[in-house]
Amino acid sequence: MPALLGGLLLVYVAVPFVAFLARTGTADVLARLAEPQAQVAVRNSLLTATTSTIVATVLGVPLAYVLARRSFPGKRLLEGLIILPLVLPPVVAGAMILTAFGRFTPIGATAYAVGIELTGSFIGIVLAQTFVAAPFVVVTARAGFGAIDERLERASRSLGYTALGTFRHVALPLARGAILAGITLTFARAMGEFGATYMVASNPRTMPTRIWVDFINGGIDAVVPVGLALLAVTLAVLAVVQRVGR
Amino acid sequence: MPALLGGLLLVYVAVPFVAFLARTGTADVLARLAEPQAQVAVRNSLLTATTSTIVATVLGVPLAYVLARRSFPGKRLLEGLIILPLVLPPVVAGAMILTAFGRFTPIGATAYAVGIELTGSFIGIVLAQTFVAAPFVVVTARAGFGAIDERLERASRSLGYTALGTFRHVALPLARGAILAGITLTFARAMGEFGATYMVASNPRTMPTRIWVDFINGGIDAVVPVGLALLAVTLAVLAVVQRVGR
Amino acid sequence: ESSVSVLSAGSLAATFEDHVGPAFKSETEITVQGEYFGSNAVMRMVEDGTKHPDVVVSADATLLRDRLVGTQTDWDVEFATNVLGIGYNADTAFGSRMAAGEEDWYDLIRETEQGDVAISNPEQDPLGYRAWQAFGLAEREHGIEGFRSEVWDLVEQVAEEPQVLGGVEGGSRAGAVVYGNMARDHDIPFEPFPAAYNFADPSLADHYATAEYTFEDGTTVEGRPILYNATVLDRADAPENGRRLVEFLANNPDDVLGEAGLATADSLPRAHGTLPDGLTI
Amino acid sequence: MTLEVAGLTHRYGDELALEDVSFEVDAGEIVGLLGPSGCGKTTTVQTIAGHVNSTAGGIHLRGEDITADPPERRDVGVVFQEPTLFPHMTVAENVAYGLLPAGVGPDERAATVDRYLELVSLSEQREAMPAALSGGQRRRAELARALAPQPDVLLLDEPLSALDRGLRDRLREEIARIQRETGVTTLYVTHDQETAMALSDRLVVMSDGQVAGIGEPRELYESPPTPFVASFLGRSTRLPVTPPGDPGLTLESRALAGDGGT
Amino acid sequence: MTLEVAGLTHRYGDELALEDVSFEVDAGEIVGLLGPSGCGKTTTVQTIAGHVNSTAGGIHLRGEDITADPPERRDVGVVFQEPTLFPHMTVAENVAYGLLPAGVGPDERAATVDRYLELVSLSEQREAMPAALSGGQRRRAELARALAPQPDVLLLDEPLSALDRGLRDRLREEIARIQRETGVTTLYVTHDQETAMALSDRLVVMSDGQVAGIGEPRELYESPPTPFVASFLGRSTRLPVTPPGDPGLTLESRALAGDGGT
């Protein structure tokens, strides 16, 4: 019975995928992937999504810890804030990022004055991906930290470790599984991010923006090569993350 | 130190939001939300995202259970398959759904013949949202089930409960927290889903498609009313879910 | 409830949502259900069969005619035109000098920094290649040697119309080459180009045609007037409603299109191919 | 004959975990299933309970062939080696859990729960959550839970191995008393010769997936059928009393150091 | 004077958890902090350990004011009421954990771990994970972990309340021995009069957030300063022997039924 219901969902996810490949075929995938445009997109996506995931993890895991452990006025508000990018349609997220970091905003202009372009650049892509994907690692890691008995951390403090040392030696290793799940979700989302990226930095091209351009120029069939590459690359990276994380 | 790093991420998420509201103002939000178009979008979004979340939960939680408990050949493949919609840019997801369920496909034509429109309809929206958002509840619930000692379930079987009864009385209550987190992510994602929805069913309008149309019509300022409504409605529903789920 | 589905160029989103839709509904009780992508994507999705609207509207009459007439339909009606020009952000140096109106746009744009001014991607969007063509025509019109290549290096090619305007509004761009109706929809200041290169006058078609743009794949597109056309697909679900909408557009009652910021020329509306029975313009 | 295990053979992948294991447990009898770690005791228990499907062989309960039945249709009560109280239910709810599928009505259910909680001396803990119980209390709650639906056979898989020495001795006597009072047919699995000898009416000694000897404790001890049985049963008397590191602490620390399972 | 607690007052929101609590613990002394559940014992311990910041009052350790120090700078060893072994480390790693911030080098660290594991009779479990230990072994591992960095004061917060009766008695004696051998200044928190009387050099009796009496066990017992001390200390002798439900089971089931905490 659970298998039956679950199977239904799997079939539902599989049908579009199979129909898509059946219709489009995968004939000249390799030839198309050999084109420099495609290769650049793969490289850009890997580069930016990895950066975004690292940024999201390095900032998000401590945030998750603070949210799990401390209570302070306005905490509820911050918790709502962190779900925000999850709810926002990517277009709105993109528009928001532009209002904050666009070239002629105070922040954007300052950065530009010192030679850093916050939009239409790798940084722009990372800004967009981080904004949209970071909540996943925060929400998941928070659940992981919440499940740790706080007394273990008190014991660590009384054994001479600072709050930071305790975080490193007790909280982090014990929440590893949850953090790993969060990194998985964040990386997958960053790799697939299109809407906000397209608003903030449609160039340089990532795989999703390349796919969009291929789509409007060449229709559904043209999407297949980079689309498959996106799936393959993402799943490969996640497999490595799982292995290393164990 | 964790608070500092975490604060950085919060600030990063907050800055675009604040900049956005500062720039656009929230003056005539209520007036705009009083317009029937906006109200229809709110209603449609609530209706479809709730339906999608229920479908994803009813199918996805059993799937998560099967993935957590059974091992069978091809399991890795299915696990990859279920992350797929997470990685795909929504446009590609939308294109895939259209190749599977579009009006002139075998499935779409058959459904149309008996009076069911799978695209450009409520069903189409639910199809798109479920495809994109269901993985969250599966991944999260799976982690929850995985954390339950399997021996508890064996004990339940030996006390006279079928596999299904054991699922209901032991596995479900013990994984409740994780399932709740999954439902939260899925609902938030379904509420915010734009790319696939716009491809599969840009009408009837949901809040995200309404926002998109408002945006290309009226620019960034025009996005504010429905955008705020989207956030408010989603957070309100999630607050209720959290309360009921405890 | 009776409705008609429209797949339209993104630049007409406001036109349909705020002007044509409500006016048509009040006249006919038929609801317009609009859906908007770049003109190229529109054609592609109709060809692919991923979208099956009743009415297709293009911001590039030739594009629709080349791609859909003969396979998906055998006629189209040109019903409006539009003006190309520069929309700007008055808070920037470039924008404030444009607003002052004392200097020529082509002098001001050359003083911007790389990326300050945006255009649509010419590979994806007619708005993009029209910018290229307009720069070329302007170079000749004003006798400014090397203007186009100089400016071309300065401007940033961003995705499509929505992104172009989003940049100006959001504060990441000082200005952008846009259509007049877009600037009006978004409430940003707009300076139209002169008729010689604003692509708004169908009678200057031959002049516009002297400017060309060559795509990355080597094909070439000539400049031509901005001409919006529409058709009803052969396999429309609601062909009758579709025809009424096209008729409504062609006859433009109460200047609905003018309200939306579009231009109508004397030569419009103009039909191509054999119009279906019952459709009169 | 309440329980009949005939020719049980089980393979995990390539490895032969059980090989032709056969024995019987009479009504009301308590049989000890004794053997060193890894000899196949738990696999045997799991097969009888229906959580492992044997590669070959059959199991009869009260004359019926239950080999293919799922666990929930077997009327076999199990106390697992590790604790399995449901953490989201009170002690009373845990004990009542198995009564519902057995079709016991609400009133009788409450009475039954009371009776079994009293039997294991946990009446005062009826509303406690398992997390609040001590190790010995948990074990007794599990015993009550397994007994309440009145199974045809009770399987106890090393129920004491996770407990400390002194508690273990006391709880062993408690189990003997409960078995006497309820008269439930019991298979008691252990690697501890002393426990097996003290508790069992009869012994089944296993070694390396096979039955090495069956008989009454004294009989097996006095005339062991195989050298393995001889050495395994004899060892408890031959065990040398090793002097601990610090001679000053001898008796006290011995008592504590010796606790816990294998 | 090793530990000096002076005028400790603590509020949780509106509620007054501690009110002007003052007492001292001499070097090498073992002082029992005794009182019924909820009287403020754990809050006092947490305040001394630095996990709770008191609203008012001060704590001096070896003459130094540590009131504002974070827990890691206090040289206070704690064994919490509930088990807190790090589940991702072996027993030896747990015991070694506190030696690193104390600046003990690798060689000495290994020797120290060996010494303390031997002290608590856990040498054979050095590589075991905490989950594999019995309840009593866990408690002893925690004791070793708390003692290894040689804290100025050891705080034991009802270390036996989660254990079964018999084990409790044995481990109590074990703790007394370890305290004697290491000579560590100890504050032993309990709600159990018997344990407190048996273990302590001196007693601090608390009631409702306040100190109700301080003195040597016998002295307090014989001439209690307040009615509360009288009734609380006296109760262990006045406790009536209630006959259990089934008279046939009397002694055996009593021993088991009485175990566990509060």
Ligand SMILES: [Mg+2]
């Ligand atoms: Mg367009």
Ligand SMILES: [Mg+2]
């Ligand atoms: Mg075993």
Ligand SMILES: [Mg+2]
């Ligand atoms: Mg306490």
